[in-house]
Amino acid sequence: MKVRVTVMLKDGVLDPQGKAIAHALHVLDFGSVGEVRAGRVIELEIAETDADKARAQGDAMARALLANLVIEDFTVEVVA
Amino acid sequence: MKVRVTVMLKDGVLDPQGKAIAHALHVLDFGSVGEVRAGRVIELEIAETDADKARAQGDAMARALLANLVIEDFTVEVVA
Amino acid sequence: MKAGIVVFPGTNRERDMAIALKRVTGQAPAMLWHRDTTLPKLDLIVLPGGFSHGDYLRCGAMAAHAPLMAEVRAFAAAGGHILGVCNGFQILTEAQILPGALLRNANLRFLSQDCHLRVERADTAFTRLWAKGDVFRTPMAHGDGNYVADPATIERLEGEGRVAFRYARPDGTVAADDQAHNPNGSLNAIAGVFSENLRICGMMPHPEDLVDPLMGGEDGKPLFAGLVEALGR
Amino acid sequence: MSNAGQKTVDEALAREFGLTADEYGNVLSIMGRTPSLTELGIFSVMWSEHCSYKSSRVWLKTLPTTAPWVIHGPGENAGVVDIGQGLAAIFKMESHNHPSFIEPYQGAATGVGGILRDVFTMGARPVANLNALRFGDPANPQTRRIVDGVVRGVGGYGNCVGVPTVGGEVNFHPSYDGNPLVNAMTVGVARQDRIFLSAAAGLGNPVIYVGSSTGRDGIHGATMSSSEFDEDALAKRPTVQVGDPFVEKLLIEACLELMATDAIVAIQDMGAAGLTSSSVEMAGKGGVGIDLDLDAVPQRERGMSAYEMMLSESQERMLMVLRPDRTDVARTIFEKWELEFAVIGHLTDTGRIVVRHKGAVEADIPLAPLADQAPLYHRPTAPSPAPAPLGPVTDPVGTERALMHLIGSPDIASRAWVYNQYDSTVGGQTVRRPGSADAAIVKIDDTSIGLALTTDCTPRYCRADARTGGAQAVAEAWRNITATGARPLAVTDNLNFGNPEKPEVMGQFAAAIEGMGDACRALDFPVVSGNVSLYNETRTPDGTTTAILPTPAIGGLGVLEDVSQAIGYGMQDDCDLILVGET
Ligand SMILES: Nc1ncnc2c1ncn2[C@@H]1O[C@H](COP(=O)(O)OP(=O)(O)O)[C@@H](O)[C@H]1O
Numbered sequence: 001m002k003v004r005v006t007v008m009l010k011d012g013v014l015d016p017q018g019k020a021i022a023h024a025l026h027v028l029d030f031g032s033v034g035e036v037r038a039g040r041v042i043e044l045e046i047a048e049t050d051a052d053k054a055r056a057q058g059d060a061m062a063r064a065l066l067a068n069l070v071i072e073d074f075t076v077e078v079v080a
Numbered sequence: 081m082k083v084r085v086t087v088m089l090k091d092g093v094l095d096p097q098g099k100a101i102a103h104a105l106h107v108l109d110f111g112s113v114g115e116v117r118a119g120r121v122i123e124l125e126i127a128e129t130d131a132d133k134a135r136a137q138g139d140a141m142a143r144a145l146l147a148n149l150v151i152e153d154f155t156v157e158v159v160a
Numbered sequence: 161m162k163a164g165i166v167v168f169p170g171t172n173r174e175r176d177m178a179i180a181l182k183r184v185t186g187q188a189p190a191m192l193w194h195r196d197t198t199l200p201k202l203d204l205i206v207l208p209g210g211f212s213h214g215d216y217l218r219c220g221a222m223a224a225h226a227p228l229m230a231e232v233r234a235f236a237a238a239g240g241h242i243l244g245v246c247n248g249f250q251i252l253t254e255a256q257i258l259p260g261a262l263l264r265n266a267n268l269r270f271l272s273q274d275c276h277l278r279v280e281r282a283d284t285a286f287t288r289l290w291a292k293g294d295v296f297r298t299p300m301a302h303g304d305g306n307y308v309a310d311p312a313t314i315e316r317l318e319g320e321g322r323v324a325f326r327y328a329r330p331d332g333t334v335a336a337d338d339q340a341h342n343p344n345g346s347l348n349a350i351a352g353v354f355s356e357n358l359r360i361c362g363m364m365p366h367p368e369d370l371v372d373p374l375m376g377g378e379d380g381k382p383l384f385a386g387l388v389e390a391l392g393r
Numbered sequence: 394m395s396n397a398g399q400k401t402v403d404e405a406l407a408r409e410f411g412l413t414a415d416e417y418g419n420v421l422s423i424m425g426r427t428p429s430l431t432e433l434g435i436f437s438v439m440w441s442e443h444c445s446y447k448s449s450r451v452w453l454k455t456l457p458t459t460a461p462w463v464i465h466g467p468g469e470n471a472g473v474v475d476i477g478q479g480l481a482a483i484f485k486m487e488s489h490n491h492p493s494f495i496e497p498y499q500g501a502a503t504g505v506g507g508i509l510r511d512v513f514t515m516g517a518r519p520v521a522n523l524n525a526l527r528f529g530d531p532a533n534p535q536t537r538r539i540v541d542g543v544v545r546g547v548g549g550y551g552n553c554v555g556v557p558t559v560g561g562e563v564n565f566h567p568s569y570d571g572n573p574l575v576n577a578m579t580v581g582v583a584r585q586d587r588i589f590l591s592a593a594a595g596l597g598n599p600v601i602y603v604g605s606s607t608g609r610d611g612i613h614g615a616t617m618s619s620s621e622f623d624e625d626a627l628a629k630r631p632t633v634q635v636g637d638p639f640v641e642k643l644l645i646e647a648c649l650e651l652m653a654t655d656a657i658v659a660i661q662d663m664g665a666a667g668l669t670s671s672s673v674e675m676a677g678k679g680g681v682g683i684d685l686d687l688d689a690v691p692q693r694e695r696g697m698s699a700y701e702m703m704l705s706e707s708q709e710r711m712l713m714v715l716r717p718d719r720t721d722v723a724r725t726i727f728e729k730w731e732l733e734f735a736v737i738g739h740l741t742d743t744g745r746i747v748v749r750h751k752g753a754v755e756a757d758i759p760l761a762p763l764a765d766q767a768p769l770y771h772r773p774t775a776p777s778p779a780p781a782p783l784g785p786v787t788d789p790v791g792t793e794r795a796l797m798h799l800i801g802s803p804d805i806a807s808r809a810w811v812y813n814q815y816d817s818t819v820g821g822q823t824v825r826r827p828g829s830a831d832a833a834i835v836k837i838d839d840t841s842i843g844l845a846l847t848t849d850c851t852p853r854y855c856r857a858d859a860r861t862g863g864a865q866a867v868a869e870a871w872r873n874i875t876a877t878g879a880r881p882l883a884v885t886d887n888l889n890f891g892n893p894e895k896p897e898v899m900g901q902f903a904a905a906i907e908g909m910g911d912a913c914r915a916l917d918f919p920v921v922s923g924n925v926s927l928y929n930e931t932r933t934p935d936g937t938t939t940a941i942l943p944t945p946a947i948g949g950l951g952v953l954e955d956v957s958q959a960i961g962y963g964m965q966d967d968c969d970l971i972l973v974g975e976t
Contacts, residue, residue: 040121041086043117
């Protein structure tokens, strides 16, 4: 199965990249853009046929490595 | 509305990050992990109430700035 | 002082560190491989700069899980002295041996330039040859040196006097919102921190690259000379 | 031959691959039959401008390349000079211009990766990088994007591998609008008795592939970099290669570790046209044959054909010939560094390259004619019109404003915004960093020796008079080195010009080489390595193309026996300023 882990900075942690993107978009005349947050996505093929188990594995990998829980939150979805 | 743009390397383009992550997960004993691809996600607040229009804006911003179409593909979702 | 330098795949400042240590101790430090599972008898472990595992995912994230890190952790728990510089600092935070995290520099660019650091306390093995408030020059070279931690952690660090160094102007004044003198945007201009027992120090800039007049000065040398004084030659 | 499901090979396809009708005729007569697709691919890359130097070879031969201190001149992966105490400096400069226009970050990054491999493949630990960059008009919005990507890419790669970037130059001119120049230089140091060459030897010896696995990256990059940009540049985009500096760093350490043993017979990096050029050149230089079994090649993508594998430009790969009894030693080292290691063939006495894949022979080409009958052109030259003489010097703005204007001009303003993104101190041996001397100074660890390094060229001089401009670039490099107190030893060059089929461009090329040659001879400053990049043209709105300014970039190297004697340009309080020479 394919699992997608999305990792974003926690609310309250300053996101310089998001800020820079917002600024660049304004310069490009996308005036309607408000707050921008930048994060990472990791797509993993997992040798697993049960969606719940695949999700649990994604969760475990996020906690072990993919996210730094000091500054980041994550979500796990099974995408295929 | 909130729009999420997910940017991934095109198929066939070397993904050094994904490769390294897969390797690290194996070392951490997540043996069931196969291919790993790493990408970026950008969440944008857009002052827009129509979902289609918000999506179209996300698309335009991805083309203009958020994705490097030479080596990357992107998808746009309206998330809120 | 018997020092050991941990080498991860992608570490690239281990030679600089070895040169600096050899200059003050007169003997070459031991080089330790990330996959080793035992440590020789050591007085100091150094985690040097570089791009361990390419700095992919997050700087230091993968190295923090290396087999040898279990030994480093035990060494720390037993009260050993550890110095982490640049990538080494990032690894120590990722391993949660030191608090906080290092984000992308505020201007999103790699910064390779000299900076000035203010010494925040002089009663540690790392800073004993300086006086509190002393300022020294050192090169920095990193893309992710923007120190952050949650407000409670920052409060604790400040309250317990665990900030080791701050980015400062040459005259010693600190202005966290002055981009010229807190170049990576660190909270409270924090450039380095200590562990609770003050025996572990992580810092972003590279004192090891300024220990020789030929390379432009010896401003970084007191750190290493102080360690020798504290831990024996 | 299996050509199932593949394009028919004929003159039209050969032309698509960049071969002329005559060149294709020559292929037919060498082969005595219609070549397979893979064979045509091999001929087309080996006979491309990039690999064969077919337009430039006759001129390059006129450059002085010898001196008592030159150990290896042009012809090896990089030039080698004696710097004393049994040590050698190994250095070269190389362009990655066209890829950097298509994808500035990756183009520049992989350019740095390529030149590093040219140097450490010879046994040297890289000790310094430099780069010479030319961009379009700063007012052109494209320029900002390209500058940003290129500078980040150079830094992104060099910083990660841990080689200090200690110098370079940056110029702007509208002629580079559609064709920036990214010239990267690496300098390494090796013991003179441990220098590794690329000539294969030893019947039956194993051919080893190490590094990253192979994907469909940059197929036909070598032919692309030899043709002008056209609308198709866009369509060619998916061929962009992505660099992995982390793997490169591991490759440096693994190769140097192996080089401390006696296992290696010959070694060569896989540069442009990857497996093809490395295997053909190694076997060709050694006068042996080579059999490759592509099934053994580490592959990143599924279902790759022989043609794709032979032409892939995947980065961070090397080819070696080993002593058979040392294969296991080598395998252990590469496994320690977690790199691919595969025996993909062996040397033969047939004088042919034979490529097998899935039970079929996909290519079988005699090596001697592939090299000896490579095209060689004496392209017509025409002089460039002399520039109009400058009028009398007037002073419409006053000295002060003129000075402000000069200092603020993009070609003169501080370069700190560039070099502050490059790690210039890693290694702990940088005696003079960017912005502190006329040439960068790097000390050799454990010795008193320092190397003085610089890159120089003033393209607008070369445009005004290519011969004088070529001589001036060499002279400037020489002056920058001597100004630090070092003794100039040798140069590498990167000759960036427009379309050589235009006689005026060819005239610039020839004249610049004559000027360089004159200056090198006069200064005893031979050329020991270099690179030619042609077809650098910017398309103008009316559809015509204009050549870039002629840009023969010079990378100079000098030596200081006692590096503590190096001089910078920081003025001391108690000094007088003295002007030497006529104004
Ligand atoms: N692309 C570059 N990369 C690294 N350093 C550079 C680059 N361009 C310029 N520099 C450095 O900036 C300084 C000033 O450059 P330049 O104006 O060309 O000086 P000069 O005319 O003295 O050679 C030099 O030390 C040079 O090496």
